[in-house]
Amino acid sequence: MEKFAAMTDLNEYECEMLDAMLEAFGIPDSLTRDQLLELFDNDEAAAFAMVQALIREDLVAATGRQNDYELPEKLVLKPKGEKFLKDGGFTARFHREQQRPLEVGGTLAKLQQQNMRLQNEKLANQTELSALKKRMAARQARLYFMWVLVLVALVVGYMLGHMRK
Helix, strand or coil, X not given: CHHHXXXXXXCHHHHHHHHHHHHHCCCCCEEEHHHHHHHCXXXXXXXXXXXXXXXXXXXXXXXXXXXXXXXXXXXXECHHHXXXXXXXXXXXXXXXXXXXXXXXXXXXXXXXXXXXXXXXXXXXXXXXXXXXXXXXXXXXXXXXXXHHHHHHHHHHHHHHXXXXX
């Protein structure tokens, strides 16, 4: 279930990128930090996220010194990664999971949570909309009152001007 949950976080493009990374491993079955950056047009954040996904799936091993949020100096493809790629990789798994009927239990609970979150969000938006409508009505009433005052002032001014003549 853990891998299924992790897999649902990936979209089709990310699956294709992960497969491209796995395919990029050459004869020594390793990629250097520079090669990883080249694959991602020097976008270290994107490369790091994809490397973490491969490590989480236990398809590669990181070697060399690295900090918590840096790319490893070298990634080594595990035999499991090679077999996974031959079986179609992330893209094939993504498509298989798209075809699978909804899993009762885990997925149902996720859908119920999402439904509850969306209902709460809808209620919050309706409350905010109601408050905004009230503020708009109050401002509109104030505007009408100001126009009435201006009109009264003009009439009084006109009458006072004519009374002096």
